[in-house]
Amino acid sequence: MTNILFIMCDQLRHDYLSCGGHPHLKTPNIDALAARGVRFDRAYVQSPVCGPSRMSYYTGRYVASHGAIWNFVPLRVGERTMGDYLRPLGLRTALVGKTHMAADEATMALYGIAKDSVEGVHLAECGFEPYDRDDGIYPPGFTEKGKKTGYYRYLRDKGYDTDNPWHDFANAAERQGGGTASGWYLANAPLAVRLPAEETETPYMTRRAMDFMAEAGDRPWCLHLSYIKPHWPLMAPAPYNAMYGPEHVVPAVRDGAEKQAPHPVYAEFQSHPESLNFSQDKVRETAIPTYMGLVKQIDDSLGELFAFMEEKGLMQDTMIVFCSDHGDYLGDHWLGEKELFHECAVRVPMIVVDPSPEADGARGSVSHALVEAVDLLPTFIEFAGGTPPDHVLEGRSLLPLLRGPAGRVPAGWRDMAVSEFDYSFRRFARETLGRDVDECGTTMLRTERWKYVYCDGFRPMLFDLAADPDELNDLGGDPDHGPVCASFQARLFLWMRQRRRHVTISRADIAAWTDKAMGYGIRIGFWSEDETVRGRPDETSTP
């Protein structure tokens, strides 16, 4: 049996776990996972925003390759996803929670792929069997979408019978004096949502994961357990809403210098409401304790899940991954939300437990290797006994790091992590910066020493992570750092040349071609039959 439990949180910072260094937030169950496996403390997502990050996780390919450049961009038919690789290896591949997948319905219709066929469902659900698909965010305009979820039916069956119980009960509180205090507004963050904790989203999803595991029987599985928290709305049930306070809020990493002549794209994000708000201590002290409470609730819930798995004897056969789709600024660098490339946004928690005996030597260790989200899919494929197709997948299996001596980085491991972000969806792109839709790309290259961010049409951003680990001093406009920037632009060029484009033919088949062609009897440019006797066609045939 080889199972894979692929746990993802949404918007969870790498440093909001006790094993990730948080001084106050205790996450013993996630810490225990790290103690059983390897914690990668240099893990990066391929885009610091939900949709494209997840599409990279699920395809094992960079955004430049899969093309789903931002949220709500359908993943094109033809991009293979996790289930497409794992099902043939015998793993039932299912989903509980969020993927942010948007189906390429136009192409499915063009090809006559029925939405209710097995293939159609898999295509629409990013390769997963949708055991309980739930993207977890239901503003008024998504109310009808929310009604299709299992969580909606669960709440309705419990008597929470409004049009949008996700909002009204799980993400809103009673206002003092009556009425609803919505979780959409940060001022309301300290209030307890109307539901008891066990009825909120996180425990619900955990129970659904348990249902799946109980039901799966002897057949190997890969379960993507994808929590929406601690993504906004920031509101938690009792006691989590009150578990932390201003005294537990880690000071913001920011400096006035960052507001002096900031990079134009950075400047725009600084002006957004979430940035202006999270730059205020009052807002941080109000909202972050709730963020912490939501993380704590996840840790508690995972404790129950792991206990359940122990009881069922699943731990010895199951690879477990714990990660996030991106981080959260929470006021660092005068920003809120995500989408730029500071560590707090683009670096994520990444814990991998490999149950195999070969992994015993590295258990409980921390790896500083540069790891990317696209590494998970080849890891899963190898773990399940397959061979990752390296003409399609752009990451690398982590098994050599999991099964080697603790902390060892294999020869030839990457020295640079890459992430991409496109701000074309933002109105400021056109109205303030005057950029065309296809001129809003940014690409981060992160080595041990440097973080370089190429920005279409602008100077780059550059941080010296040795001298300035807090990334407060953007050297991208400094002429003295011109050569460093130029060398990174050159590396970006080479990286772009190396994208995996010939997805329909393997490297091995390419290498084997000439012999095959000769076997077919293709004879190009020969004067007479005598020449074919003399030698192979693409060798020098002069005597």
Added chain:
Amino acid sequence: MTNILFIMCDQLRHDYLSCGGHPHLKTPNIDALAARGVRFDRAYVQSPVCGPSRMSYYTGRYVASHGAIWNFVPLRVGERTMGDYLRPLGLRTALVGKTHMAADEATMALYGIAKDSVEGVHLAECGFEPYDRDDGIYPPGFTEKGKKTGYYRYLRDKGYDTDNPWHDFANAAERQGGGTASGWYLANAPLAVRLPAEETETPYMTRRAMDFMAEAGDRPWCLHLSYIKPHWPLMAPAPYNAMYGPEHVVPAVRDGAEKQAPHPVYAEFQSHPESLNFSQDKVRETAIPTYMGLVKQIDDSLGELFAFMEEKGLMQDTMIVFCSDHGDYLGDHWLGEKELFHECAVRVPMIVVDPSPEADGARGSVSHALVEAVDLLPTFIEFAGGTPPDHVLEGRSLLPLLRGPAGRVPAGWRDMAVSEFDYSFRRFARETLGRDVDECGTTMLRTERWKYVYCDGFRPMLFDLAADPDELNDLGGDPDHGPVCASFQARLFLWMRQRRRHVTISRADIAAWTDKAMGYGIRIGFWSEDETVRGRPDETSTP
């Protein structure tokens, strides 16, 4: 009625037509086409080899985008093709002849797309209704494939009943004294194939085109009439085999200097049998007259087709394109075949007749605008009344050039043509040059003045087309031309950033997103309801 007749030859040089400047080869019917339309004398294919060039023609996208990097590489499911765009505009889109399409069968199977469904057939046939699909080359290993063609059945029904009548009768001759002289061997080029001319491939395909047009009735159509000639085997029927002789062979464009320290990739191609052979005058004088005869036969056959179309009244409604998938070295630059980027290989004939009255002003003119194969698909879409989707298609409609004043190049027209070639399939890549499969890319950038060829892992090639229009002097290794090369590499970088990747969402939909999001009620990072009253979410909300 708006019909499109999209004629393609295979391996036809731009200068092997009388309107293209050939001093001896008379092609009055193709010339007449040029007199009715516009001849583009700076037209470039997106790869100087059959498969990827055609995939670019049919998808309207560069090789870097569609990924079918060489012959026999399946075009990935999800890449839309000509028929996908034209059918919704009411045009029946069909094929007579060659596409070199390889179906992405693995993905079709994954998605449950039945091979015999309408969608499955279109997918397997690159978007065309396969009225008579025939890739025209049947070495011994493709004999079974050949038996599935209409031409095979035609020859068999005429009594040419061998396993491979395409070879034995259409591409082989009687040897003096008995036996078969195969068209595979250049020494045999002057011999007449066993078939009378009207039974050879070119007239057969033309008659099939006429069948299609007669049958199509009132419904608008796009017909891709795709001749295999003058691609090898180089053997023609009487009288075409004897119509030309050594006195008609234009001297080779080559210089001994090209053999002094040639670029490593160029050097490898110089050593191939076809290159060594075509570098010999004897071989050129034997084979090229046959090549000319095959072109002449095409011209005669098109004369019949155009006469048929006149008679049927089709000329006034039908856009006609005449082009080629690439050229042929024929000994120029000490090379045979194609695959590198000298003009004789990468530049192609391109004649477009727009029947609309608006095109009257430019009829009979020659345009020097830089045109690319990817321009045809948006031209067809616009001609048929549609709007080319510019988030997918990478070329530009030629209608402004066809319908503007003669010779005018619209403002903002490209100043640089791009073509790509990958030699990874060649054994020399690994055995001589020691290149990994994914390090064999080359990209040509061609402006008015320069031809620059970037080569993964090597110095570039560079030709000063003003000083050296014959491309005999590669300046790519000359330090004095370092700055020119650097500026082109920078342009290549920008070109790579601009590939059309977000194929599932239009530029307009991206630009409209923020308003849509607000309409859904998505509120990110607001302190209280009061803020949503104050302004739009991604405007500065400080007072």
